[in-house]
Amino acid sequence: MKRLTVVVACLSLFWLIPGKTGIMANMTRVIYHQGDKERSVLLANTNKYPVIVQSWVDHGEADPQAKTPFVVLASIFHLPAQKIQAIRIVYNGDHLPDDRESVFWLNLYEIPPNLHQQALNQDNAKISLAMNTQLKLFYRPKELADFPVKLADKITFTLQQKDQEWVLICKNSSPFHISFSQIVFDS
Template identity: 50%
Template sequence: MSSVYRAGWIAFLLIVVLAPLRVYAGLIASGTRVIYTEGTRETSLMLANTNSWPVIVQSWVDDGSGNPAYAGTPFIVLPAVFRLQPEGIQGLRIVYNQSPLPRDRESVFWINLYEIPPVSKNMPEQSRLQLAMNTQLKIFYRPNDLSPAPENAASRLKFRAVQEGDRWYVECDNPTPWYISFTDIIVRDGKTERHVEREMDMMTAPFSQRRYALPGNAPVTSASHIQFYYVDERGAILNDTSQL
């Protein structure tokens, strides 16, 4: 085992040991997203079972639909099915199968971690309750030599207010080759603020526009500006501002 890989395992073990264990947490991954750079032979993701019981885990990559039979994935996750003991740790290997992907922009897929707890044989069958949980993490495939650098992408975004009927929207124009994942977008006008409506996935794709709905039907004035929160390379949440 290389010193770098060993250090990664040690750091992950410390996170698992020092973090408070919560029953509902189930599986904990070593990151909130996976970046797969062109030319990489494979990458890894470490999982920890924080439950006090073993689980069966099925892993696969799809388009976000949660469908293990999805045929369009360019990634293979190994092992695909495994048993993870209580407080156990398992490393996943993620391998690109060389299916063609766009060369001028990022591509995004979802890693699924489907967690099935055991059923106690000592419980009456009518009293058994089995809850399966599916955790999804984004995996980004990145061709080499894209510009600008991903850490500079947020500064290139442009926003404008759009009215359709009696509804108002914030439209984000992303002229970069990177996906931008927002956690919040706020329209500020003096001391007032309006948050866009929450959605399950708030990404704006490369070289595209996306509209985010504002609650109510109050108009957005020319004095308003935007504050937006987004996820950076390391999974941290940063914020920036922009004029409308």
């Protein structure tokens, strides 16, 4: 019952966020633990129109033909306006390093309906755009079960001058991938 309550709470959050977000996932990143059979991601169509969604995993190049050890099911589907659909990510078993995380990108390519005919029937011009949203997908080996509390101790920053520019070099000696939302320089 507790899991059902959490799922219902997460689903209700989809419609609380204002703006024109289009396809929205219930998470900002996917962590695929070694040994998992699959990972599910819920997608909500916040548009007022249906879309076709194509989903795949790549190395960040937004290429549906990229070779990775992950398959997304359903890879292409119709998502009606204001509806939710789950996709599943399945690992095919190809070898990945077991001493560090591997990072991939989950692509959610949203194709809107053809609005061309509607624009011709009206006196105002419209443009229809396809959108690609990318989420990081981390494959985490069993040896890295828990994210370390003192991860900041494994990160070092160095400021170096190259030609006429200053460059900030970040070295991460941990086996985890790290994303920064903000870096502030304090003088």
